[in-house]
Amino acid sequence: MNIGDVADLSGLPAKTIRYYEDIGLVEPLRSSNGYRSFRQSDVHKLAFLGRARALGFTIEDCRSLLKLYADTDRASAEVKQIAEEHLDRIDSKIAELTEMRATLSHLVDACAGDHRPDCPILADLATEPNAGSISKASG
Amino acid sequence: MNIGDVADLSGLPAKTIRYYEDIGLVEPLRSSNGYRSFRQSDVHKLAFLGRARALGFTIEDCRSLLKLYADTDRASAEVKQIAEEHLDRIDSKIAELTEMRATLSHLVDACAGDHRPDCPILADLATEPNAGSISKASG
DNA sequence: TATTGACCTTCCAGTAACTGGAGACCCTAT
DNA sequence: ATAGGGTCTCCAGTTACTGGAAGGTCAATA
Secondary structure, three states: OHHHHHHHHHOOOOHHHHHHHOOOEEEEOOOOOOEEEEEHHHHHHHHHHHHHHOOOOOHHHHHHHHHHHOOOOOOOHHHHHHHHHHHHHHHHHHHHHHHHHHHHHHHHHHHOOOOOOOOHHHHOOOOHHHOOOOOOOOO | OOOOHHHHHHHHHHHHHHHHHOOOOOEEEEOOOEEOOOOOHHHHHHHHHHHHHHHHHHHHHHHHHHHHHHOOOHHHHHHHHHHHHHHHHHHHHHHHHHHHHHHHHHHHHHHHOOOOOHHHHHHHHHHHHHHHOOOOOOO
């Protein structure tokens, strides 16, 4: 299979597939004309990668997961650990964004957003933290 | 003021402050010895940048916000628009992460995480989307 | 005076995970 | 022969820094 077909099947751009080969995540064969020649197992692997990436796993996580997937004897605990660490990262990120959202949302609500120049958003950004009024609490 | 003092005052690493000068966000003077010489207004600007970045505004957002801050005649609507667009980006990101979290959390719960090799996490990643069972719903 | 040590300078490279584009080759159909 | 589409490699750019090397400056000390 050529790279275009695989791109269609896996949903990954051809560019990305070439990149994954560069960094050693897949190793397609080569046809006599130099074109990459993908086996079913390569397509399977790429689809696996696409789904793992969609779940936000890093490339290095994906590399580990692929290894674990290939090793039918490994303990499921190993996989679960990677997933749980990732889950923690996701939770941290959500918490961080939620806090940002709260602060920013307060500011946006406080801003008239009309033709006048007075703007609580800029005022807050320009205010020393210890003198701030709308800024998030210190704990 | 030298860069070290400004770093302490603004909470930004010296490296970052130099970078901000590189990309034109601040323009400190120079002492005769070649050291950067920061005015109060520079410190103020850097603190502004630090707070805007902490709220997740991009550097380009920050550039716009600084311009708007300097322009005392602009309408607050201009600022509010930038903030609202950013708020939308934050909301999208939160939604995306929340969905990831849900899927991943299901998988983690379903995985025994013991010495046995059977692992629903890998099983799901390896499964064609149309044949998946735990994967997120299609709507 | 010489020397330490902390500070400052510039420049280069690397990070994560791609993405875009140039220039050239291959294949099929007309 | 030619047109088109697909493919190849290689290089550069993206975001917002961060680390490190090699070297200049300054204040204090032996």
